[in-house]
Amino acid sequence: MTTPDGPRTGAGILRSALRRNARAMAGGTVLMGMYQAGETAFPIALGLIVDHALRDRSLGALGLSFAALAAIITTVSFSWRFGMRVLQRANTTEAHRWRVRVAACGLQPVARDVDLKSGEVLAIATEDADQTADIIEVVPLLVSSLVAVLVAAVALGTASAGLGLLVIVGTVGILSVLSVLSRRIGSRTREQQARVARAGAKVADLIAGLRPLHGFGGNRAALRSYRGVSGEARDQAIAVARANGAYAGTAVALNLLLATAVTLLAGRLAFQGRITTGELVMAVGLAQFVMEPLKLFSEMPKYVMVARASAERMALVLAAPPVAVPGSDRPAADGGLEVDRVQYGSLRKLQFHVPAGRLVAVAAYGQRSVADLVAVLAGDAPPSAFDGAVRVGGRETAHLEVGALREHLLVNPSHAEIFAGTLRSNIDPSGTARLVSEAVEASLLTDVVALHRDGLDHPVRDRGANLSGGQRQRLSLARALAADAPVLVLHDPTTAVDAVTEQLIARNIAALRRGRTTLLITSSPALLDAADQVLVLDEGVITREGTHRDLLATDATYRQAVAR
Known part of the structure; x- marks a missing residue:
């Protein structure tokens, strides 16, 4: 039995998912970009309000400022709501497609030299299919976070070229460090998924043979066997959790370091009279608000590596050779x-x-x-x-x-x-x-x-x-x-x-x-x-x-x- 046509490599699976959902991802990217731009625009608006309030001191200007803030808040709220709705719908639909496809391939007999058990196929058809489909959300969020960082850099650059350059250089440095850690997470995640799948396969085998096990008293030996396999999966999960913890801790520390550097530099420039009070408020506000897109931006490489690892595991099922290549003839109705x-x-x-x-x-x-x-x-x-x-x-x-x-x-x-x-x-x-x-x-x-x-x-x-x-x-x-x-x-x-x-x-x-x-x-x-x-x-x-x-x-x- 042949498997359905389509990509059978991890990279091909990800490319297929991205192409199929290009329209939804484009819409989601625009909406999430509006959300991130609105978030970043909030401290910029506050800085402008402070400058205008100190200069004009009029109720009309203050009312107009409040209206602008309300418009920004409304944009942030609705763009997030509808953007995530579009992306999550595409994500869940794509995950469903891959679950069905992996299940269809898993139900076909494959060559005996392919080491795939039913429990492993079950794990691949559920958890790995979901994690692969996460790429549909990861890419738009990555782009929208980049938009927020660029908006912040441009806004700070209008006040001081040094502030804008600091954000850009700091962001590049953070991503360079985290990309190294993300590759370690990807390799460890692949091993964890394999061990969890083997534990699932062991459970499926034990359940299938439960009655014979009861018959000759093999329950304890079976439990010991499963405990060993599950223990290996647990140890690998702990290793992955440690790597994720190190990644998250490093990302937070680097983001805080960048925000602190921006704040301190802006304070120094304000003290020297090179930027206005409103620009100082904007810089301090951006240093706080940019933490979220920076955090999101810095986490994306990890999710990309996890999605890639899951896609490669799905490829194990999709690329498994059939037990036989079928022909096209039909048997006679009464030929015995x-x-x-x-x-x-x-x-x-x-x-x-x-x-x-x-x-x-x-x-x-x-x-x-x-x-x-x-x-x-x-x-x-x-x-x-x-x-x-x-x-x-x-x-x-x-x-x-x-x-x-x-x-x-x-x-x-x-x-x-x-x-x-x-x-x-x-x-x-x-x-x-x-x-x-x-x-x-x-x-x-x-x-x-x-x-x-x-x-x-x-x-x-x-x-x-x-x-x-x-x-x-x-x-x-x-x-x-x-x-x-x-x-x-x-x-x-x-x-x-x-x-x-x-x-x-x-x-x-x-x-x-x-x-x-x-x-x-x-x-x-x-x-x-x-x-x-x-x-x-x-x-x-x-x-x-x-x-x-x-x-x-x-x-x-x-x-x-x-x-x-």
């Missing part, structure tokens, strides 16, 4: 299933054919052969990983379009997952199945439905925690049968039910799938007896074939392997 001289793992040039409309069972003497056969049929082993071919509807799976293959061939594993939702949503996730009631009857899920007032709308907890093992297995079987795939492969669909229930389910599967191609991989006598033909898989090859009863009568090894 063929395994042609497949050499993979324990399979040794395995060859058999399930004719269209027939119910065939494979009885394997070794579980390794079963696992390898299911991997090949389910696509977990890509065509490039084995010799030979698998054909569905007369076409090799390597040449089939993925959507068409999945519509035509369904492989239901013995460990099929149950999802949080309802019985109905587990049986028919898309809401389009035509055989829901028939599948419920065939899988004998009717007793579960009848137990609850809500029937098929009875809630199901995550991983089917409120269902027994047999109920979960029958629910999974009902989902496979309801799909009504032209070719259906069932792997051990009744291992968790009693013998009587198994017998009834076997008959129901044979009846419901009559005329549809079905392959049962099982050692259940009931299912083997319901099949039109049984193939014996031993040491990776088919060694015998016939009906279940004929094999029982003529093959002692078969009789010993499957008789209960």
Whole structure:
């Protein structure tokens, strides 16, 4: 399965986000620039008011000054409100796009040599997607902060060239120091995100294996394992926090140093009579007000590095190679299933054919052969990983379009997952199945439905925690049968039910799938007896074939392997 088209590098992801939101960012930059300019204009207006008040001493001039201050305050208030609204809307929309895209790629099978686990993909699709989208806000805020610093420098420069030059030189010096610290934060943040993702992957693995862990008492060992991984993530988070603290402390100290220098220089110039009292008020006010844009301006490199680190982690998912490159053919509607001289793992040039409309069972003497056969049929082993071919509807799976293959061939594993939702949503996730009631009857899920007032709308907890093992297995079987795939492969669909229930389910599967191609991989006598033909898989090859009863009568090894 191929991943969606688009950038698959960290830099490409950031460029794509910036291009897609150029209009929103332009509007946000203008509004936030007005906000920062208004903030900076406030002390400038105060300085002018002082000069005019000392010179004119008129109520009219004072009233006009108050009106000007009110206009500045109104501009500051509304430009901030609407500017942040525009930027945050673009930010959240962009984060949503990347979450969906990363999730879509994470749901596709990728090559086995890519070390990405579900927990890591979850962290990348949430936290990293959000932090990458922050670039939409970072750039406009960076530009608007630069506007404020330039306005302050120009205003101070009109009073004294030395004051304006001090602001510019000081700002360049602050950014030079902080850019070095931001690179350290970026590298440490990437490592922290990787460790947190690994901790999430460990949790996902432990939850998936919770029941077996309880079964053999492995809880304590599992907890120790997770504690170690989580401890590494904690230590790295502390290191990042220290780096962030050093960065923030250095930024505040440098900003204060610059503001102090501006204030002291302005006081000296006023004392020498080189600037007016109003210009002194303006300079002192600007030294205070410029602290905010300077602080914001100096923090931007850190956020840029964090966004870049998150984008590079998203690229790990987006650039992950698919397990196989799909073709464009479509299978014939009634071509059956063929395994042609497949050499993979324990399979040794395995060859058999399930004719269209027939119910065939494979009885394997070794579980390794079963696992390898299911991997090949389910696509977990890509065509490039084995010799030979698998054909569905007369076409090799390597040449089939993925959507068409999945519509035509369904492989239901013995460990099929149950999802949080309802019985109905587990049986028919898309809401389009035509055989829901028939599948419920065939899988004998009717007793579960009848137990609850809500029937098929009875809630199901995550991983089917409120269902027994047999109920979960029958629910999974009902989902496979309801799909009504032209070719259906069932792997051990009744291992968790009693013998009587198994017998009834076997008959129901044979009846419901009559005329549809079905392959049962099982050692259940009931299912083997319901099949039109049984193939014996031993040491990776088919060694015998016939009906279940004929094999029982003529093959002692078969009789010993499957008789209960």
